[in-house]
Amino acid sequence: MSTIDELFNQSLHVVNIGTSKFKEDLDRQGVETIQVDWQPPAGGNLELIKALDLLQDNEKVEQANKEAIKRIKDAHPFLIDIDLAVNVIPGMHNKKILHSGPPIAWENMAGPMQGAIIGAMIFEGMAANEEEARAMIDAGEIEFGPCNEHSAVGPMAGIVSPTMPVHVIENRTHGNKAYCSVNEGLGKVLRFGAFSDEVIDRLKWLRDVFAPALKKALALTDGIDLKSITAQALHMGDECHNRNKASTSLFYREIGDYFLQTDLDTGALREVLRFIQNNEHYFLNLSMPACKSALDAGHGVPYSTVVTTMARNGVEFGIRISGLGEKEWFTAPANFIKGLFFPGYSEDDATRDLGDSAITETMGIGGFAMGGSPAIVQFVGGEVDDAIQYSEQMFDITVSENSNYSIPTLNFRGSAFGIDIRKVIETGILPVINTGMAHKVAGIGQIGAGIVHPPKECFEKALVRFHNVYGEDGENE
Structure with missing residues (x-):
C-alpha cells in the first residue's frame, strides 16, 4: 500500500x-x-506588518532594548527628602499645576481632575472658592503640565501645586530624581476631585505639620531603600499598586525610629506616626516615584522599543517610548475599568481610566505581579487563577524579567518587565493594569476597582512613528 x-x-x-x-x-x-x-500579526494591518518586518530581529533594536532594561533594572531608588514642589520639581513655578496622564487642556479635563485643580488653587490661596478659581483659569493665569514631563507622578488626578510637599526620590545608580505627593488616605480626598474644607485642612496639615516632621526624620537617615522594601513586600503579598499593606508596614518600621530621634513633641510625634500607620496606601506614593526614577533612567536609548511611561488623565491614555522623544506621547481614548463596584454604583457612574499609577505596571509590578498577590482579587474581581494567568501572560509582551522583583507563586520567577511595542502589536496582548475607579463627578471619590488595558491604538501609533523615525534601512533619519 x-x-x-x-x-x-x-x-x-x-x-x-x-x-x-x-x-x-x-x-x-x-x-x-x-x-x-x-489571527494575522498586527491584525493584518499592512503598515504595521511592514514596520514589524523591519524591526524584528533587528540587531540595533535588540542591543538598544538590552541597554534600556539594564538601566531600568540597575536603578536603585532611595527616599532622601520631602520638600515643597516649587523648591525641587524642575520647571515648577508659583502659577503652575501638574496633573496625571498625557497633556490635556482645561476644557477637556475629566470632572475629578478639574475638581482637584480647583481644590489645589484654594489650598494655595490663589482663589477663595470655585468661582474665583475657574475665572483665573479662564483668564489663562494658570499653566498646566503633565507630572511625567517634570520627573513626577501622581495618583488618580495626580495634582501637584507649588506648595504641596512631595517625596524626593533619588536613583543612586544614575543620579536622577523623581517626585510624588503624599498619599492623603481614603475618604474625601483631592486626588478624586474633592475640595471641601476637610480636604483643604488635611492638605495644609500635610504641608505644615507632617512634611516638616518627615523632613527631620529623613535628615537622620542615609535614605530609605525603596527597592529593598518593594522586593520584600512582593514576597509578603503586595503588588505595590493597589495592595500596599506590607510595603507601608515595612516603611513604617524603617522610619519609625528616626522619628523618635527628632525633637518633635509627643503630641506631634503620635499624630504623624498615626497618619502613616492608619494609611495602608501610604507606600503607593513612594512606589510610584521609585518606578518613575528607574524608568526615566531607561528613557532616551536610540532604537529602543521599550515603553517607559503609561499614564492616563481620565480622557486619554498615553505611552512614551525609550527610543523616541521625551515629550512624544502616543494617545487614544482611555478605556473604562471592568471590575467590582462599591454598593450603589455602576458603570454609568465611572469616569475613564485615570492616573499615573500605571507607572508600576510599566516597571513590571502592580498588575504584572498580581500572581503573587492573591488577596488582590477580592479588590479588583476575578479569581486567584486569573491573577496568575495575567502575570504569566505579560512575559509574552516584555523584553525580560526582573529578578529584583520575583514572584513566589511563579517559583520566584522575576516579574515581566520592559514592555515592547513590537510584541504588543505582534501578539495582540495588551498590558494589564489593576486600578481604582473614580466617579465622573468631582469629589464623590472612589467607587470601585478592577482591571483595565491600554487602548491598542497607542501602540500602533508608536510603532508607525518608530518606523518613520528609524527608516527603512534601520538608520536614524
Whole structure:
C-alpha cells in the first residue's frame, strides 16, 4: 500500500486554525478536532506588518532594548527628602499645576481632575472658592503640565501645586530624581476631585505639620531603600499598586525610629506616626516615584522599543517610548475599568481610566505581579487563577524579567518587565493594569476597582512613528 493510501486509511486528526465554524461542523460529525485561535500579526494591518518586518530581529533594536532594561533594572531608588514642589520639581513655578496622564487642556479635563485643580488653587490661596478659581483659569493665569514631563507622578488626578510637599526620590545608580505627593488616605480626598474644607485642612496639615516632621526624620537617615522594601513586600503579598499593606508596614518600621530621634513633641510625634500607620496606601506614593526614577533612567536609548511611561488623565491614555522623544506621547481614548463596584454604583457612574499609577505596571509590578498577590482579587474581581494567568501572560509582551522583583507563586520567577511595542502589536496582548475607579463627578471619590488595558491604538501609533523615525534601512533619519 502506498504512503498516500496509508494516510487516507488512518483516522483523521484535525487541527482547525482560525474561524471556529469549521470545527463546529466537524464536531457534529464526530470528528475529533483541535481549535487553534489565530489571527494575522498586527491584525493584518499592512503598515504595521511592514514596520514589524523591519524591526524584528533587528540587531540595533535588540542591543538598544538590552541597554534600556539594564538601566531600568540597575536603578536603585532611595527616599532622601520631602520638600515643597516649587523648591525641587524642575520647571515648577508659583502659577503652575501638574496633573496625571498625557497633556490635556482645561476644557477637556475629566470632572475629578478639574475638581482637584480647583481644590489645589484654594489650598494655595490663589482663589477663595470655585468661582474665583475657574475665572483665573479662564483668564489663562494658570499653566498646566503633565507630572511625567517634570520627573513626577501622581495618583488618580495626580495634582501637584507649588506648595504641596512631595517625596524626593533619588536613583543612586544614575543620579536622577523623581517626585510624588503624599498619599492623603481614603475618604474625601483631592486626588478624586474633592475640595471641601476637610480636604483643604488635611492638605495644609500635610504641608505644615507632617512634611516638616518627615523632613527631620529623613535628615537622620542615609535614605530609605525603596527597592529593598518593594522586593520584600512582593514576597509578603503586595503588588505595590493597589495592595500596599506590607510595603507601608515595612516603611513604617524603617522610619519609625528616626522619628523618635527628632525633637518633635509627643503630641506631634503620635499624630504623624498615626497618619502613616492608619494609611495602608501610604507606600503607593513612594512606589510610584521609585518606578518613575528607574524608568526615566531607561528613557532616551536610540532604537529602543521599550515603553517607559503609561499614564492616563481620565480622557486619554498615553505611552512614551525609550527610543523616541521625551515629550512624544502616543494617545487614544482611555478605556473604562471592568471590575467590582462599591454598593450603589455602576458603570454609568465611572469616569475613564485615570492616573499615573500605571507607572508600576510599566516597571513590571502592580498588575504584572498580581500572581503573587492573591488577596488582590477580592479588590479588583476575578479569581486567584486569573491573577496568575495575567502575570504569566505579560512575559509574552516584555523584553525580560526582573529578578529584583520575583514572584513566589511563579517559583520566584522575576516579574515581566520592559514592555515592547513590537510584541504588543505582534501578539495582540495588551498590558494589564489593576486600578481604582473614580466617579465622573468631582469629589464623590472612589467607587470601585478592577482591571483595565491600554487602548491598542497607542501602540500602533508608536510603532508607525518608530518606523518613520528609524527608516527603512534601520538608520536614524
